[in-house]
Amino acid sequence: MRIMRTLFIFVTMLCLNPILLAQGDEYPINIFGYFQNSFQHWPQSEATTTHPQYLNPTEQSARNFFNLQQLNLFLSKDISQHWRAFVNFEVLNTFSSQRQWGSFNLEEAWVRYKASDQFSLKLGLLIPVFNNLNEIKNRTPLLPYIIRPLIYETSFSEFFSAVEEGAPARAFAQVSGIIPSGKAKLDYAFYVGNSPNINNEREIAQTGADTTDTFLIGGRIGLRLKNFKIGFSATHENVNLHFVEIGIARYDFIYNEVSRIRLGSDLSFHLGDFSFAGEWIAANYGDISEIRIDGEISKDSRGETSFDGKFYYGTLGYLIKERVFPYASYWYISHDFTYIAAELPLFTAVGITTIDGPTVGLSFKLNDRITFKGQYLSVSIKDEFPIPFSTIKLVQEQRYKIFAAAASVFF
Amino acid sequence: MKQFILTISCLTLWINGAFPQVAVIAHKSVPVDVIEKSDLLDCYTGDKSFWSDDKRVIIFDLKEKGDTRDAFYKYLGISSTRMKSIWMKRMLSGDADPPEFLESEDKMLQKVASTKGAIGFVSKAKVSDKVKMILLLPREGN
Numbered sequence: 001m002r003i004m005r006t007l008f009i010f011v012t013m014l015c016l017n018p019i020l021l022a023q024g025d026e027y028p029i030n031i032f033g034y035f036q037n038s039f040q041h042w043p044q045s046e047a048t049t050t051h052p053q054y055l056n057p058t059e060q061s062a063r064n065f066f067n068l069q070q071l072n073l074f075l076s077k078d079i080s081q082h083w084r085a086f087v088n089f090e091v092l093n094t095f096s097s098q099r100q101w102g103s104f105n106l107e108e109a110w111v112r113y114k115a116s117d118q119f120s121l122k123l124g125l126l127i128p129v130f131n132n133l134n135e136i137k138n139r140t141p142l143l144p145y146i147i148r149p150l151i152y153e154t155s156f157s158e159f160f161s162a163v164e165e166g167a168p169a170r171a172f173a174q175v176s177g178i179i180p181s182g183k184a185k186l187d188y189a190f191y192v193g194n195s196p197n198i199n200n201e202r203e204i205a206q207t208g209a210d211t212t213d214t215f216l217i218g219g220r221i222g223l224r225l226k227n228f229k230i231g232f233s234a235t236h237e238n239v240n241l242h243f244v245e246i247g248i249a250r251y252d253f254i255y256n257e258v259s260r261i262r263l264g265s266d267l268s269f270h271l272g273d274f275s276f277a278g279e280w281i282a283a284n285y286g287d288i289s290e291i292r293i294d295g296e297i298s299k300d301s302r303g304e305t306s307f308d309g310k311f312y313y314g315t316l317g318y319l320i321k322e323r324v325f326p327y328a329s330y331w332y333i334s335h336d337f338t339y340i341a342a343e344l345p346l347f348t349a350v351g352i353t354t355i356d357g358p359t360v361g362l363s364f365k366l367n368d369r370i371t372f373k374g375q376y377l378s379v380s381i382k383d384e385f386p387i388p389f390s391t392i393k394l395v396q397e398q399r400y401k402i403f404a405a406a407a408s409v410f411f
Numbered sequence: 412m413k414q415f416i417l418t419i420s421c422l423t424l425w426i427n428g429a430f431p432q433v434a435v436i437a438h439k440s441v442p443v444d445v446i447e448k449s450d451l452l453d454c455y456t457g458d459k460s461f462w463s464d465d466k467r468v469i470i471f472d473l474k475e476k477g478d479t480r481d482a483f484y485k486y487l488g489i490s491s492t493r494m495k496s497i498w499m500k501r502m503l504s505g506d507a508d509p510p511e512f513l514e515s516e517d518k519m520l521q522k523v524a525s526t527k528g529a530i531g532f533v534s535k536a537k538v539s540d541k542v543k544m545i546l547l548l549p550r551e552g553n
Contacts, residue, residue, distance in 0.1 A: 030508065076505055081467055086505035108505070117460055139503040142496065178458055183449070185458065270493070322492040368495065410499075 027078035035071035036140040038406035040064070049396040055385075057396040068094045069155045069406070070140055072107070084112045090138065092155050107138070107170075118177040128171040129189035129220045130233045131279045132266035137167075144363040146375045146404040149313040149331040150355060151281070166281055166311050166333075167262070168193070168218055168235050187222035187231065195237045195257075214238040214257055220264075227271070233264035239285075241307065247343045252292040253305075259286035278314035293346065303348035303388065306336035325363045332356045341388050351385045369410045377402040431534035433482045435546035436520070438529045440466070446530075446545045452487050454530055455494065455510075457501050462528060471522050471531035474512040483532045486548045 041064050047057035071091040078084050087109045093102035110124030127135050136142055137152035147153055151166030171193030179186040193216040218235030241255035261284050268277040285307045291298045310333070317327030333355040341349035361375035378401055385394040435446060442464045446454075453459035454468050461467060473480045476491070484491050498509040513519045516533040523531040524541035538544050 032502070034503075074503070074505070076508070078508075081465075084505070088505070110505075112505075114460070117458065135504055136500060139500070142500055142503065319492070322490060 027080075029075060029077040031073070031075055032411065033071065033073040034139075034141050034408060034410040036069045036146075036406050036408040037066070038069050038146050038404055039066050040146075041403040043401050046399040047397070048399075049394075051394045054394055055396045057398060060398070060400070067155075069146075070138065071095075072138060079111070082114050084114070086110055086112070090154075116177075118179055120176055122174045122176070124172065126171055126174055126191075128168050128174055128191040128193065128218060129176060130167045130218065130235065130262075131220070131231065131264040131281065132229070132268055132277060133279060134167045140408045141371060141410045144315075144317065144325050144327050144361060144373065145329070145359075146361070146373050146406040147359070147377055147402065149279075149311075149315075149329070150333055150357065151311050165283060165309060167264070168216060168237075169196070170194075171216060171218070183225060185224045187224065188219070190217075190219035192217050195239060197240050218262075222266075228269040229267070231266045233262075233266070235262045236260070241285075245340055247340060249294045249343070251340060251346070252295070253338065254290050254292060255285075255307075256290075260284070273319040274316070275319070276314070276316050278312070280312040281310070283309040283311075291346065291348075298346055302345065303341060304350045305338040305348055306350045307338070309333065309335040323365045325365075327361055327363075329359045329361070330357070331359075339385060347388065349386060349388050351383060354380075354382045354384075356380055371408045373404075373406045373408060375402075375404045375406075377404070431478055431482070431536065432550050433479050433486070433532055433548040434535045434538050434544045435483075435530065435532050435548070436523050436538060436542040437531075437545045438523055438525075438527055439541075439543055440527050441530065441543070441545070442466075443545055444543070448486070448546075451530075451546065452489070455487065456489075456497050457507050460507065466528040469526050469529040470510040471519055471526075471529060472510040472512050473516070473519060473532075474514055479516060479532065479534050482548060 042060070042062060044062045045060040047059045049055040049057055069092070073089045075087040076084065077086075088107040090105045090107045091102065092105070095102035095104050097104075106125065108124075108126050110122045110126045112120055112122045114120040127138075129135050133149070133152055137148060138154050150156065168191075171191040173193075174189055174191035176187070176189035179188070195214040195216055214237065216235060216237035218233065218237075220231050220233040222229065222231030237260055238257040239255075239260050241253075241258060243253050245251045245253070262281060263284075264279065264281040266277075266279045269275070287305070311331070313329060313331035315327055315329035317325050319325050333353075335353045335355075337351050337353060338348050339351050341347050357377050357379045359375060359377040361373065363371055363373045365371050378399070380397060380399050382395060382397040387393070435451060437443065437446075442462050443450075450459060455470055455472075459468055480491065484494065487494075495509075501507045502509050511522070513522060513531075516537050519531045519533050520537055520539060520542060523529045524539075530545075532548075535547060
C-alpha cells in the first residue's frame with residue numbers, strides 16, 4: 001500500500017510538472033539548422049568529338065529548375081562538462097519519398113569526450129577530418145558557393161561517383177586535438193571507420209550494418225599560424241569495384257577489396273580582406289583482382305587497368321564591407337577508367353576523364369541568418385580513349401554553362 | 412601656436428572620450444589574474460575551452476556594435492565578422508556553442524559575475540568588485 005501511495009505521489013508530481021526531470025539539467029538541448037534553395041539555368045550543352053565515326057556525344061537540352069538543394073537539422077547537447085552529443089540529419093534535392101526525389105540521410109550521430117583542448121575522442125557516425133573542406137563541405141552558410149568544388153558537391157552524389165571517392169564520407173571513431181607550439185598551433189586528427197562498400201557475403205548487397213574485415217583508417221596533421229593554415233591528410237581503405245562490359249562476350253571486371261590510398265593537402269589564409277583556400281587530393285587504387293569472361297576467370301587478359309584520380313581546387317575572394325564576398329575559383333578532376341581496346345584476345349586500356357570548372361560568384365550576407373548567392377560556372381567533361389600502340393586518341397567533350405542563384409538560411 | 416595646442420588637446424580629449432578604455436573581466440573563480448593577448452584570442456576563437464582548473468571557459472560578447480566592442484576586437488586583431496564565421500563553423504561542426512550575445516555592458520557584468528568560468532569585456536568605468544579584471548586594454552592610439 002505504501003508503495004502504491006509513493007507511486008501515486010510520484011506520478012501526480014510528474015503530471016503536475018512535466019519539466020520536473022529537466023529542471024536539474026544544467027545543459028539545454030540546442031536545435032538549429034539551415035537550408036539552401038537555388039534556381040539553376042543550364043543552357044544547351046555543346047558536344048564535340050575528334051572522331052565522329054566512333055564516338056557520338058549528344059548535346060543536352062537546356063534546363064531550368066528550382067531546387068531545395070539541401071536542408072540540415074542539428075541537435076546538440078552537452079551531457080556534462082566533458083561530454084557532448086551531436087546529431088545531423090540531411091535532406092537533399094527537394095526530398096520527397098512520394099515522388100522518389102532526393103535523399104534523406106543520417107549524416108552524423110556521435111558523442112564526444114573532450115578531456116582537454118589537446119585531446120578529444122568522438123565515437124559514433126561522424127564526418128572525418130580530411131583536408132580543409134571535408135568536415136564542413138555541407139555547411140552551406142559557411143560557403144560562398146552554390147555549386148561547390150565537385151567532389152564536395154553532395155547534391156550531385158546521386159549522379160556522380162567522384163563525390164564519394166574523393167574524400168572520406170564517414171568514420172566511427174576519431175581522436176583529435178590542438179597542440180600549441182609557440183605562436184603556432186598543431187592540429188591532429190586520426191580516425192577509423194568501415195571500408196565503404198565491403199560485404200563479406202558478396203551475394204547480398206551492402207546493408208550499412210555488414211560485418212567487414214577491412215577498415216578505413218585516416219588522419220590529418222595541420223599547422224596554423226595566425227591567419228595561415230596548412231594541412232596534410234591521408235586515408236587507407238579497401239573497396240569493392242565491379243562493372244560489366246558486353247562485347248562479343250560478357251566481361252565482368254571484379255575488383256574485390258582493392259586497396260585505395262588517398263593523399264591530400266590543403267592551404268588557406270587571410271590577408272586583410274583577401275582570402276584564399278585551396279586543396280589537392282590524389283586517390284590511388286591497387287591492382288585488379290580478376291576479370292571474368294562469360295563467368296570464367298580470364299588467364300590471358302592483357303593491357304593496363306587503372307581507376308586513379310586527382311583533384312584540386314583554389315578559391316580567391318575579397319570581403320567588401322563585411323557583407324559582400326566576390327570570388328573566383330577553379331577546380332579540376334581527372335579520373336582514370338579501364339576499357340576494352342580489343343576483345344580477341346582481351347586487351348584492356350586506360351582512358352581518362354577530366355572535368356574542370358572555372359567559376360566566379362558572389363555572396364551577399366543580408367544579416368547573420370540570410371545569405372544570397374550568385375554563381376556562374378563553365379564545366380567541361382572530356383573523355384579520352386588512347387588507342388594502344390598508336391598515338392591516336394579518341395576524344396569526346398561536353399561543355400556546360402551554369403547560371404545559379406540561391407538563398408542560404410540559417411535558423 | 413596657442414590655437415594649435417588647444418586644437419590638439421581638444422582632439423586628444425575627444426578621442427579618449429570617444430573610445431573608452433576597455434577591461435577584460437572574469438568570474439572570481441577563474442584561476443587567472445592576468446591574461447595574455449594570445450590566450451584571450453584563443454578563448455574567443457574556441458581554441459582554449461578549459462581553464463587550468465578544468466572548468467570550462469564561458470565567453471560572452473556584446474550584441475550591438477559599439478565603441479567597447481570595436482576596441483575589443485581591434486585589440487584582438489580580428490574583425491567581428493571573421494569571429495562570427497569562426498563561431499558558425501564551430502557550431503555547425505558540433506564543436507562548440509557560440510558565445511551568448513548580451514544587450515548591454517551592465518548585462519555583461521551581471522552575467523560574468525554570476526557564471527563560473529566566464530569571461531567578458533566592459534568599459535573600465537563599469538568594472539565592479541563583483542568580477543575580477545584580468546586585462547586592461549591599452550587606450551586607442553596609445
